[in-house]
Amino acid sequence: MVAHASLPQSSNVPGGIAIVPLENVIGSGKPQAWLGKQPVLVTSDHNQWFAVVGLALDTAPGAHELRADIGGETQLRQFTVHPKKYPxxxxxxxxxxxxxxxxxxxxxxxxxxxxxxxxxxxxxxxxxxxxxxxxxxxxxxxxxxxxxxxxxxxxxxxxxxxxxxxxxxxxxxxxxxxxxxxxxxxxxxxxxxxxxxxxxxxxxxxxxxxxxxxxxxxxxxxxxxxxxxxxxxxxxxxxxxxxxxxxxxxxxxxxxx
Ligand SMILES: [Zn+2]
The missing domain is CATH 2.70.70.10 (Glucose Permease (Domain IIA))
Structure with missing residues (x-):
């Protein structure tokens, strides 16, 4: 796992956080992102914009999609949620x-x-x-x-x-x-x-x-x-x-x- 000073630890499981790369910071304004209807936090790290996505405990494992507005253009970003069995x-x-x-x-x-x-x-x-x-x-x-x-x-x-x-x-x-x-x-x-x-x-x-x-x-x-x-x-x-x-x-x- 890569350690970032300004990003939380990623953990693609229910109850975890998915960190989804969006776009290079150079020459682009801050993108916006949504998971369903809920807006998602976007931040930059090492010249890259990332969506930092909270994954609810009842998130189904499998493929998920994030909607992003990057430079006025709607784009979709896929990410995977892995199962986790909590004690x-x-x-x-x-x-x-x-x-x-x-x-x-x-x-x-x-x-x-x-x-x-x-x-x-x-x-x-x-x-x-x-x-x-x-x-x-x-x-x-x-x-x-x-x-x-x-x-x-x-x-x-x-x-x-x-x-x-x-x-x-x-x-x-x-x-x-x-x-x-x-x-x-x-x-x-x-x-x-x-x-x-x-x-x-x-x-x-x-x-x-x-x-x-x-x-x-x-x-x-x-x-x-x-x-x-x-x-x-x-x-x-x-x-x-x-x-x-x-x-x-x-x-x-x-x-x-
Ligand atoms: Zn408690």
Whole structure:
């Protein structure tokens, strides 16, 4: 694998990132690219434009197509997604209230799901996007991205982020510069901060104890945005950190150098 300073690691699997070459930078304006209807991040590296494509965990392995506008001309670029089998995790939960939702909690969850889905698909064009992230907290990596989880033997959404085991009150830092998209309290994710890094790259920090930022605020890389905790559905204090690219939850470790 070729190491690039400004590109994340490529990994053409569900939950990974495809880096698709578009055009030489010399003599061409910045291309635009789309995966279906969702705009895709385009950046340059070593005089070459690349589309950096987030691949959702439910992406079907096989051939995929990216649509690009290069110098006013529509072009198609093919890329291949390889299968990946993530490990399974079985969890027993005693608090059934967090497994089988009451009507009130289900209504709340549906409202929040809609809002969260909107943040994940947020698109704000930016001249530059910093793709080299720092880990948002210093702590043991206690759960990796992609784990296929079962709560009381019922299949649940796979683990779409990574967990850092940190004590309550640990400072949580912005992985890169950006703008706070939202700082809200959710049923499952607890107190959560979303940061928009531009061009469809969003980070999400969950189960926080205290917010240190507000929606709309600009943040620097490494700025303390919150204190960690265990709000929402958390069996112990930890920071859940997710990275979203063109609406897809991808493996955050691909961005950490
Ligand atoms: Zn987690």
């Amino acid at each position: 399974e995790q079985h969890i027993k939960l005693k608090d059934k209230g967090k497994v089988e939702l009451s009507a009130t909690n289900l209504a709340r969850f549906k409202r929040e799901f809609k809002a969260i889905t909107g943040y994940k698909h947020h698109w704000q064009a930016a001249p530059q996007t910093d793709l080299a992230f720092i880990l948002p907290a210093k702590g043991r990596l206690s759960s990796r991205f992609g784990l296929r989880r079962f709560f009381n033997d019922k299949p649940r959404a796979p683990h779409a982020g990574l967990d850092l085991a940190v004590a309550r009150g640990t400072p949580v830092e912005a992985s890169a510069a950006g703008t706070v998209l939202a700082a809200d309290d959710y049923f499952f994710n607890g107190k959560t901060v979303f940061i928009d890094h531009g061009n469809g790259l969003i980070t999400m920090y969950c189960h926080l104890d205290k917010f240190k930022v507000k929606a709309g605020q600009a943040v620097r890389k490494g700025q303390v945005i919150a204190l960690s905790g265990m709000t929402g559905r958390a069996t112990g204090p930890h920071l859940h950190w997710s990275v979203i690219l063109n609406g897809a939850m991808v493996d955050p470790e691909l961005f950490v150098q």
